[in-house]
Amino acid sequence: MIRRELAKRIWWALILYEWRDITTTIPSVALLDYFNTPMPGNYNDADLLSVPFPAPHPRDVVTDMSYMLSFIDLTLVYREQAEIIYRLEVKTGKNSVTLPPETIDLLDTKYRTVLENAPILSHSPVRPDLEEIVEVERWAFQVGAFNKMFQLHRNSLSNQNSRRLCVQMARKTLSLQKSIREKSDLPDLLIMSVLQTFMSTVVLCLNLLYLPPPAYERSVMRSEILDGLQAMYDASRKSNIDPRGIRIVEVLLEEEQAQWDLISQPGNGQHLQGKGLSS
16 A cells, blocks of 8 residues: 555655646646556555555645645646637637637636635645645645646736736745745745746736735735735845846836826826726
8 A cells, every 4th residue: 555655645745746847839738537556545644654655635734745736737727728728829820829818717716726725825734843844835836736726827917807816826935935035035946936026016016007906905015025025125136036027016106106197186086997897
């Protein structure tokens, strides 16, 4: 049984590696129809040494395998998304296609189901000594989910519903990064984290530009953007990361401030808000 569990872990690790850079023009050769290896059991590593061999923990129990199992669920949806896009490209003969709204809604629902059922996002580990590890896994998983959902919605950010969904993920990502940053400088040293901060702040800036919210909501969101911007400053100093992304966010904030100042003038607010809704 130990060998079987280890074999399942190794197989799915190889599958995730194969699918990590999946593209729509060159789909992965590791198709789901080509193998029937079940997902690994929800075990802690120490469980594998137990005699007699125990049954796996329920999926809502946080274990050493929770991150990998949730990431498999997430990647399966992304794999489906890539296949849909690939078939549409073949059908239309175009290298860049736009998914129909109903397909976007279907995939978005599947992504959100994965997020809702991921125990590392809503449960604490049974062993307190794993809390810091799970917190990093929680951040990494949420980053992966945001990236995939942003890819799904980025061509329709002018759509209010798509933008709202991306804004929710961006705010959660920035909040989680801030929480980890208060305990460790790890996020400042990882290019993935810095890129995630950049994407999240840009999404929030675009949301403010498309449809200006009430003053209090705007203040809260700008505060979140400025926190992200400060994190990018810190990362630039510590890691010599190219600061061009910082300037992009600064320009967007300046543009948003100019728009807000114009809205604040008597008679202009209703006109600009209507413009935002139609963007």
